[in-house]
Amino acid sequence: MHIAIARVKSTYQQYSQILSCSHCTLLSDHMMLAAVVISKLVSILEEIFHVYVRRRTPRGDLNHQSDYWSLSVGEYMVDSEIEWAAVMKVLIVILLKRTLDTLGCLKRIAKANLREAQFSMLRAAEQKAERISLDLQSGDVGGSRT
Numbered sequence: 001m002h003i004a005i006a007r008v009k010s011t012y013q014q015y016s017q018i019l020s021c022s023h024c025t026l027l028s029d030h031m032m033l034a035a036v037v038i039s040k041l042v043s044i045l046e047e048i049f050h051v052y053v054r055r056r057t058p059r060g061d062l063n064h065q066s067d068y069w070s071l072s073v074g075e076y077m078v079d080s081e082i083e084w085a086a087v088m089k090v091l092i093v094i095l096l097k098r099t100l101d102t103l104g105c106l107k108r109i110a111k112a113n114l115r116e117a118q119f120s121m122l123r124a125a126e127q128k129a130e131r132i133s134l135d136l137q138s139g140d141v142g143g144s145r146t
Ligand SMILES: [Zn+2]
Pocket: 018, 021, 022, 023, 024, 025
């Protein structure tokens, strides 16, 4: 999960370069691929969110799952469930914000290069990201989502 979160971030870094390149943004193939990749990233974030929700549920028996929680911020070792949940929540919030920024940017830049189907895909990805964001903020993390 920690690796997945790092990969999502580095993919966004690559795409922010592509989206700020005046050559790439003129190529409709590039923009169509960007739409597909970013929609996929939102699905990966949704999976990360579900894993986060499952793991942060207190079970009182963390020891046998200790590598789930192994994470450090510089010298600071994250070694309890409460710390892990807080750090992961912040990382997911940051990636969701990045998602919405990138989707907004892509929609603006690629207006001429995207077909209606791709716009629908981006809107669906945006709604999904907004829903995860709301669930995360509200603490409503029951299993009622589909
Ligand atoms: Zn380029």
